[in-house]
Amino acid sequence: MNHDPLLQPFQLKHLTLRNRIITTSHEPAYPEDGMPKALYRAYHVERAKAGVAMTMTAGSAAISRDSPPVFNNILAYKEEVVPWMKALADECHEHGAAVMIQLTHLGRRTRWDKGDWLPVVSPSHQREPAHRAFPKRLEHWDIERIISDYASAAEHMQAAGLDGIELQAYGHLMDQFWSPLTNDLDGPYGGSLDNRLRFTFDVLKAIRQRVGNRFIVGLRYTADEVISGGLDKADGLRISQLLSECGMVDFLNVIRGHIETDAGLTDVIPIQGMRNAPHLDFAGEVRAHTGMPTLHAAKIPDVATARHAIASxxxxxxxxxxxxxxxxxLVRKIIEGREADIRPCVGANYCLDRIYHGGAAYCIHNAATGRETTMPHEIPKATRKRQVLIVGSGPAGLEAARVAGERGHQVTVLEAADQPGGQIRLTARSPRRKEMLSIIDWRMAQCARLGVQFHFNTWAEPDTVLAHRPDLVIIATGGLPHTEVLESGNQWLVSSWDILSGDIKPGRNVLVYDDAGDAAGLQAAEVIALSGARTEIMTPDRAFAPEVMGMNLVPFMRSLQTLDTTFTVTYRLKRVERQGTTLIAHLGSDYGPLEKHREFDQIVVNHGTRPLDELYFQLLPRSRNQGAVDYGQLIAGQPQSVADNPEGEFQLFRIGDAVSSRNTHAAIYDALRLLKDL
Incomplete structure (x- = not known):
């Protein structure tokens, strides 16, 4: 027998779960027309077949028309959802995983100009900062209608063959009733805590009348809002006790915090640089207080922490x-004793930040997630072994090496630096972002397993490449900072990389001119501000750092707002003059004729990178495809067949920032989708 606490079965009511590891309800925004179609199903099935005990689908599946999704959620109020959910549940069940779904009414956590343009509703007129809608205060007929909608949605999920449902009560309508901050109704649904809970128990009664007692029903809820005037721990424990005693709830999924602002959301769902499992002990208190089956998830990224949660x-x-x-x-690798092979979550939160900004969830360093219908999580072997030479060992080059190695090819990597990592090394110089190094470390470990050969401190020239007699050459040399952005005075600028690397020390009165809007600009500004310098971050855009999405912006703001930092938007740096030790910045605007002058002693520019592509162009005449990519074949998942140069000796491609300035995920996706078909 395996005595690993994580691999022990658990009895949840009548349902036997095969182990203790689940994926909690989350919405990766993969539905099509509000329905969980092929990609959505493939995403969950991939995890089910690998051993997860239960996959909980659809964070925030909408139960009412006046709860329009603000990102691409499942529309649980539509009857047409039943066959789609049944197909998903049936296939996951075939692989031994239980399936549940989270149902909710968003209340004020949405917008009136989405869906059918119906008024947003809440137990008060208090606006949610994140989505900015001013809600209508609920009337009695709204409450009756929404209670019925909850029951109908639950009935849909029972008809689809799911094992159960979870109701959400953190930041959504249900706990908007609970919190004194968002409920100013008169009785019977306002006033005392018991009255504020009445809506929840009315919903539970309506659901049980429709689905009976055998269908599993739980709540994911905040048991402490951690905000002045809101629900406190004592309230949360009282609510937990009432839920456990009502006889209608089968499990509790405990959250701590509030989510109506980016900062609050980030404390509930912590990102890199924040403490692992910050609310785990609190969830344990709720379990001890109620004796109820208790679930919890909040930055539990590694097996050791998860094992502790269960064992303790x-x-x-x-x-x-x-x-x-x-x-x-992940679960399969635990079962097989291959924990060291688990690709680590680095907490970059690219997944959630993309959702909250209207995109689909993608992992920063697993480009197959969210693309299960087109990208493999397990790389199949090639039918023929080839010699692959890769120049560069940043994220693009290392992913290319890993994938080519998995295909069974002979892979050699040339790297000019003395260690791998590329721009990730600069990113990880911030203590808060050091987890990013795991992107590199995991790939290096996989490459070692696959026999990939590395040559560091090696500057690749055409003769160097040709000496390896490659069948395929991948240029993954990345890029260098672009600072030639002014009409004049470019020679007085330094790059964000200069600051991050420590090659140039911060001045005392510094302008950070950020025309790229990504993390490098804010990281450089933070280094400068922490040195004690007066720091101004300026952008020609209408908002600063637009590529640093909401949750990742939070730790930057918490740091920069405590320092001597100002933010200036809508001004463009046009030219710079030097007068002694003073730099005169000439500012303009895209919005009309304007000229202002400001004085600094250092000006730092963040304007992305330009490709380091000299070697690529030197090799073009010797390549069979002359660097060309057949996009049709690339997108269709077919091997590249372009061979316009019959005298060519090898195929040649470039990936990542050696093509253009993008991000880590794009670099890794470039490598995966090109090399998987080699």
């Missing part, structure tokens, strides 16, 4: 949701 009796089931986005085969 803090929770019965542990959610490793983002960890499963990074490695869907």
């Amino acid at each position: 009796g803090l929770v019965d089931l542990v959610g490793m949701t983002r960890a499963h986005m990074t490695d869907p085969h």
